[in-house]
Amino acid sequence: MCATARTRNRTFTAGGVLLASTLLGGLMAAPPAVAVQTPAAERLCTAPGDPGLAARMDRDLRSVLRQRGGTVAFDVQAPGHGSKGVTCARNAHTLFDAASVAKVLILETVLHRAASERRGPTPRESRLLRAMITRSDNGAASTLWRDVGLARLKGVLRLAGAGDTSLAARRWGLTRTSARDQTRLLGLLTRPGSPLGHPRHALDLLAQVDPAQRWGVSAGAPHGVTVHLKNGWLPRRWHGWRVHSVGAFTGEGTRKGTRKGPYRIAVLTQDNPGMRSGVRTIELLSATVHRHLATGRTPARPFTPGGAIDARPDGSDLDARVTGRETPEEPRSLITSK
Structure with a gap:
């Protein structure tokens, strides 16, 4: 093909693309007054009874995520908030890797076994459960893990629908x-008529965690x-x-106005480059959730100062080792605007 023909072909192609783009643009352009809707699959939050609340929470959670590194997963369930959750x-x-949050499953399995045997926890079980939950004692966790066995642990997972x-x-x-x-596992402790045995006992222990370990979703x-x-x-x-925090929130503050029950x-x-970085990510996300679900109430728990976070591994893996040093992050102030 000669140079002139090639030039004409390129000119025609470019012109065709331009013409097609112009026609498609004219056909597909939306009126300026019509707002673009975010596809439901892309939304972080849903609230069928209050789409405005869902939009505000989505916006603020995305703002936190844009500022943070690492791999982050979260799930928030507030079934009684608003008119439809x-x-x-x-x-x-x-x-x-679950690390020490696996102890919630162990706790529930021990109590469920006791209930299935029509009894409360024995003094030995009570002592081990308290050490495992309030102090995160790994020896107690290992003993109870062996005591209940994999079959019972899997049974509680099925009970919760934790597939x-x-x-x-x-x-x-x-x-x-x-x-x-x-x-879902926490839901076994908070939902009315839960099939799990002794949920109140489990909640009481989870509310007594050592102050040094009460960072995170609090x-x-x-x-x-x-x-x-x-x-x-x-x-x-x-x-x-890996830095994780899981929690249930109950009490009078969850039953005011349109707030109807635990979340x-x-x-x-x-x-995460270090433990403190992971803690700060969790706390920023959690504070955002609390602010929206507890509108009008004053935050009672501030961010954890970086220097107060003990950056030693929780010991749930025998091969655990610190992979590097980090600079403590100072907490941002809690935002109370709605």
Whole structure:
């Protein structure tokens, strides 16, 4: 083909594209006054009875995520809030090493076994459960894990509908779980008529976690709300620090106005440069959720100062080792605007 023909062909092609683009643009252009809707599949939050609330929560959670690194998954379940409930989720079915949040499953399994045998926890079980939950004692967790066995643990997972979780046969801290499964397990403790045995006992223990370990989803929780939480923090040779926090929120502060009952938050993270970075990500997200679900109430729990976070692994993996040093992050102030 000669140079002139090639030039004409390029000219015709460019012109055709331009003409097609012009025609399509004219046909497909929306009137300026019509707002562009975000596809439902892309939304982080849904609230069928209050789409405005869902939009505000979506906006503010995205703002936090844009500022943070690492891999982040979260699930928020507030079934009694608003007229038809509120749900927020991101990567809710992504699997993470559970670290010490696996102790919630162990706690529930021990209590469910006791209820199935028509009894309360024995003095030995009570002592081990208290150590495992309030102090995150790994020896107690390992003993109870062996006591109940994998079959009973799987039974409680089925009871909760926690289908993502896969148990590690010996190292309970390497159980693989998701944010959605964690809120489902917590739901066994908060929903009316729960089939789980002794849910009140479990909630009482989760509300008594050592103050040094009460960082995470507690940040920004308002006055009048009781925090029941368990955290996990584990560095490994790949994906850096796993830093997790899961919690249920009950009490008078969850039953005011359009707030009708408990809600649950689970945030799982990895690829964090250090523990403090993961804690700050969790606290920023959680404070955002509390602010919207507890409109008009004053936050009772501030962010955890970086220097108050003990950055030693939780010991749930025998191979755990700190993968590097980090600079403590100073907490941002809680935002109370709506």
